[in-house]
Amino acid sequence: MLDLRHYxxxxxxxxNLSFRLAAAExxxxxxxxxxxxxxxxxxxxxxxxxxxxxxxxxxxxxTVFMAAVDDVxxxxxxxxxxxxxxxxxxxxxxxxxxxxxxxxxxxxQKMVGRFHSCFPTATITAxxxxxxxxxxxxxxxxxxxxxxxxxxELPPDLCGYALTTDHFVAALSQDLQVAGAxxxxxxxxxxxxxxxxxxxxxxxxxxxxxxxxxxxxxxTPGSLISVLTQVALKRAVAIIPNMLRTSIHLEGxxxxxxxxxxxxxxxxxxxxxxxxxxxVQNAIAVTAEMQAEMWREKGxxx
Amino acid sequence: MLDLRHYxxxxxxxxNLSFRLAAAExxxxxxxxxxxxxxxxxxxxxxxxxxxxxxxxxxxxxTVFMAAVDDVxxxxxxxxxxxxxxxxxxxxxxxxxxxxxxxxxxxxQKMVGRFHSCFPTATITAxxxxxxxxxxxxxxxxxxxxxxxxxxELPPDLCGYALTTDHFVAALSQDLQVAGAxxxxxxxxxxxxxxxxxxxxxxxxxxxxxxxxxxxxxxTPGSLISVLTQVALKRAVAIIPNMLRTSIHLEGxxxxxxxxxxxxxxxxxxxxxxxxxxxVQNAIAVTAEMQAEMWREKGxxx
DNA sequence: TATGATTGTTAGCCCGAACCTAACAATCAT
DNA sequence: ATGATTGTTAGGTTCGGGCTAACAATCATA
Numbered sequence: 001m002l003d004l005r006h007y008x009x010x011x012x013x014x015x016n017l018s019f020r021l022a023a024a025e026x027x028x029x030x031x032x033x034x035x036x037x038x039x040x041x042x043x044x045x046x047x048x049x050x051x052x053x054x055x056x057x058x059x060x061x062x063t064v065f066m067a068a069v070d071d072v073x074x075x076x077x078x079x080x081x082x083x084x085x086x087x088x089x090x091x092x093x094x095x096x097x098x099x100x101x102x103x104x105x106x107x108x109q110k111m112v113g114r115f116h117s118c119f120p121t122a123t124i125t126a127x128x129x130x131x132x133x134x135x136x137x138x139x140x141x142x143x144x145x146x147x148x149x150x151x152x153e154l155p156p157d158l159c160g161y162a163l164t165t166d167h168f169v170a171a172l173s174q175d176l177q178v179a180g181a182x183x184x185x186x187x188x189x190x191x192x193x194x195x196x197x198x199x200x201x202x203x204x205x206x207x208x209x210x211x212x213x214x215x216x217x218x219x220t221p222g223s224l225i226s227v228l229t230q231v232a233l234k235r236a237v238a239i240i241p242n243m244l245r246t247s248i249h250l251e252g253x254x255x256x257x258x259x260x261x262x263x264x265x266x267x268x269x270x271x272x273x274x275x276x277x278x279x280v281q282n283a284i285a286v287t288a289e290m291q292a293e294m295w296r297e298k299g300x301x302x
Numbered sequence: 303m304l305d306l307r308h309y310x311x312x313x314x315x316x317x318n319l320s321f322r323l324a325a326a327e328x329x330x331x332x333x334x335x336x337x338x339x340x341x342x343x344x345x346x347x348x349x350x351x352x353x354x355x356x357x358x359x360x361x362x363x364x365t366v367f368m369a370a371v372d373d374v375x376x377x378x379x380x381x382x383x384x385x386x387x388x389x390x391x392x393x394x395x396x397x398x399x400x401x402x403x404x405x406x407x408x409x410x411q412k413m414v415g416r417f418h419s420c421f422p423t424a425t426i427t428a429x430x431x432x433x434x435x436x437x438x439x440x441x442x443x444x445x446x447x448x449x450x451x452x453x454x455e456l457p458p459d460l461c462g463y464a465l466t467t468d469h470f471v472a473a474l475s476q477d478l479q480v481a482g483a484x485x486x487x488x489x490x491x492x493x494x495x496x497x498x499x500x501x502x503x504x505x506x507x508x509x510x511x512x513x514x515x516x517x518x519x520x521x522t523p524g525s526l527i528s529v530l531t532q533v534a535l536k537r538a539v540a541i542i543p544n545m546l547r548t549s550i551h552l553e554g555x556x557x558x559x560x561x562x563x564x565x566x567x568x569x570x571x572x573x574x575x576x577x578x579x580x581x582v583q584n585a586i587a588v589t590a591e592m593q594a595e596m597w598r599e600k601g602x603x604x
Numbered sequence: 605t606a607t608g609a610t611t612g613t614t615a616g617c618c619c620g621a622a623c624c625t626a627a628c629a630a631t632c633a634t
Numbered sequence: 635a636t637g638a639t640t641g642t643t644a645g646g647t648t649c650g651g652g653c654t655a656a657c658a659a660t661c662a663t664a
Contacts, residue, residue: 002382003305005622019641032623034642039621044385046580053630053641060443060579061388064395064425068381075377079370080304083346086363093366123366141362277362278348307651321612334652336613355612355659 006040007072009033010048014066017056089278091119096126097134098147099199100223104247107163107267108147110294111287118286122279130222131199138270144280145287146270149200149241160268161284163291167262168203169245171228172237174254184259187211194218194236198227203239206263228253241265308342309374311335312350316368319358391580393421398428399436400449401501402525406549409465409569410449412596413589420588424581432524433501440572446582447589448572451502451543462570463586465593469564470505471547473530474539476556486561489513496520496538500529505541508565530555543567 012022013033023033041048048062058066085091094115102108108126115124129137134146138158147163154160170185172178178189187210195215197204199222208215219230225248227238232252242265245255271284314324315335325335343350350364360368387393396417404410410428417426431439436448440460449465456462472487474480480491489512497517499506501524510517521532527550529540534554544567547557573586 001306002378003307004303005305007381020639028622029624030641031625031643036622038642044382045389046385051641054632054639056641061394061581064393065381065385065388068377068384071377072374072381075370075373076304079309079367079374080346082370083348083367086367087347091366092363279363322610330651331653332612333614333654338651340613353612356610356661358612 002040002043004072004076006036007069007076009036010040010069011066011073013037013049013056014058014062014069017058019051019056085121087278089280089282091121092277092279093123094119094125094145094279094283095143096124096145096147097129097137097143098126099131099134099149100128101149101198101200101241101244102147102267103128104224105164105166105241105243105267110290111147114286114290115283119279119282135270138272141272144271144275144277145283148268148270150264150266150268151202152268152270154270157273158270159273160270161288161291162266163269163287164243164267164294166241166243166265166267168206168239168258168265169242170207170237170256170258171231171240171244171253172256173231173235174252175235176237178256185256186259188213190215190237192216194234196221196227196230196234196236196238198224198238198240200241200265203241203263203265207239207258210260224248239263304342304345306374306378308338309371309378311338312342312371313368313375315339315351315358316360316364316371319360321353321358387423389580391582391584393423394579394581395425396421396427396447396581396585397445398426398447398449399431399439399445400428401433401436401451402430403451403500403502403543403545404449404569405430406526407466407468407543407545407569412592413449416588416592417585421581421584437572440574443574446573446577446579447585450570450572452566452568452570453504454570454572456572459575460572461575462572463590463593464568465571465589466545466569466596468543468545468567468569470508470541470560470567471544472509472539472558472560473533473542473546473555474558475533475537476554477537478539480558487558488561490515492517492539494518496536498523498529498532498536498538498540500526500540500542502543502567505543505565505567509541509560512562526550541565 009022009026012026013019016022016025019030019033023030026033037049046061047059048065049056050059082091096112098108112124112126115122131148134148135152135154135158137143138146139155150162152160170190172193176193178185180186187207190207191211191213193216195204195217197217197220204215218234218236221227221230224240224244227240228248228250230236231238232250269287271280275281275284311324311328314328315321318324318327321332321335325332328335339351348363349361350367351358352361384393398414400410414426414428417424433450436450437454437456437460439445440448441457452464454462472492474495478495480487482488489509492509493513493515495518497506497519499519499522506517520536520538523529523532526542526546529542530550530552532538533540534552571589573582577583577586
């Protein structure tokens with residue numbers, strides 16, 4: 001069977017129409033080239049080149065054959081390029097999983113956009129999942145990166161990076177007459193109000209802790225838009241990330257800050273601590289850089 | 303640089319997901335395969351396969367890389383197939399040159415049609431040229447096959463095959479009052495008639511020889527349709543292949559057989575005597591076969 | 605839990621083939 | 635005619651792919 005060397009030698013002779021020049025270009029001796037070309041011709045059973053001891057030219061069939069030779073060399077080059085880019089982390093496959101509120105926070109769009117411009121030949125997939133499943137999916141190599149709503153505790157094989165900062169606020173039905181309209185809401189005032197609890201229940205638990213009561217949970221919908229809808233329908237309250245104030249306006253729902261120190265929220269990116277796929281490593285670096293830019297801008301503007 | 307062996311080994315392991323089975327399939331020992339896969343991985347700088355001493359599977363990057371591996375192997379296979387088909391004369395390039403009247407005789411269409419069905423992957427070109435140039439074009443390797451109007455004398459490096467048989471007839475203007483309407487035309491009767499001479503002037507010369515006169519040549523147009531037109535316009539006569547009777551009807555022109563033994567015409571295929579391109583050799587064989595079929599049919603029907 | 609079977613890796617040797625130099629053959633230029 | 639240029643042939647060297655043997659690691663079974 002011919003190997004790539006034969007194809008490279010054939011292509012070189014065809015380019016130069018001279019064994020001497022082709023041998024120089026290839027860095028081999030003329031006899032070596034001559035013998036190898038002969039081997040290829042013997043194997044194929046046809047002359048690729050016609051030659052006097054003074055001139056070399058392609059035969060008719062040789063001319064037709066050259067198209068296939070170029071194909072072989074091109075695909076071999078493409079394979080090595082692909083290998084190089086995979087090892088350098090310039091291409092490959094990147095699987096992102098995210099909770100719905102990562103899209104509201106805008107971080108998902110920014111990340112995917114940045115990935116596409118940094119790694120244009122990479123395949124990037126992004127699928128929404130419930131927050132409960134996401135860390136496990138990263139652990140099990142079913143996805144490479146997860147975007148979840150902070151805070152979250154991680155098993156030792158995973159590590160997280162804070163990508164956006166936010167804090168919890170209360171979203172409550174306008175039908176409720178809670179004291180101090182316009183002012184920060186006291187946690188204790190929610191003792192007897194029905195609670196709608198989003199996937200990230202940390203805010204709810206913290207408010208209950210501050211108010212020293214067990215929250216009266218009436219529903220735990222899947223998405224934040226459902227949470228707000230339920231708040232309106234059930235004359236209830238929900239403790240949700242402040243970011244939603246700017247993203248969602250729903251008739252009958254008002255937002256109130258919560259009295260006391262801000263309850264931290266934000267989006268966290270989760271990856272495997274021992275990540276060894278170069279593209280994913282690069283993606284993490286790019287994300288960190290992007291986050292630094294965002295926080296720098298934020299620092300300047302506000 | 304990786305060569306085709308590496309790609310074949312990688313593909314085999316990926317198919318079998320086992321070094322043992324892949325080695326058996328490839329007909330090499332397991333250690334050989336193991337070392338070669340390692341070489342490829344070292345060269346690329348990435349793991350293609352992950353393995354415990356009990357299981358083998360593709361890495362993420364390995365999966366992406368396999369597409370390129372398949373490309374390389376497919377193009378290599380295609381190249382060898384092409385080489386084989388070129389050697390066996392099943393594909394390649396076939397250049398046909400023909401005189402216009404070969405198309406009227408139908409032989410050109412039959413030939414090209416037959417070529418396409420026999421050699422579907424071959425590239426077949428057919429160009430019209432003046433009869434004078436065609437034998438030289440074959441000699442000079444500018445075309446592979448020439449279809450000309452018999453008779454023709456050939457240089458020793460060419461040889462010809464009679465493909466169709468025909469004979470010359472007279473096409474003459476109806477305005478001429480030549481004796482013996484409806485009967486074979488006597489050559490001597492054309493002594494004072496203006497002659498339109500087609501590319502193949504043999505018929506004209508033979509008629510003049512039989513009539514023992516120098517023909518009064520008034521025009522030598524390029525195509526047979528022009529010859530007939532000129533016959534009508536110039537109240538002249540032309541000695542042309544009988545085949546045209548069935549192909550062309552032109553107002554003001556009548557056809558008359560010529561008295562005496564039939565003056566032979568027909569289409570001749572010309573090729574190089576030392577032709578060494580397998581496709582062309584096969585094309586000649588196919589044409590000969592086709593001609594035999596045609597003559598057999600003719601013998602049966604008439 | 606121990607033992608044997610299965611599978612991939614490492615080590616050491618062998619041999620084919622790619623490569624080189626030298627000598628040769630054939631063409632072209634002066 | 636003679637020397638220069640270019641491809642081929644011949645013979646020796648070396649690199650590396652291939653093999654066997656020994657090893658390591660896992661899994662199955664007793």
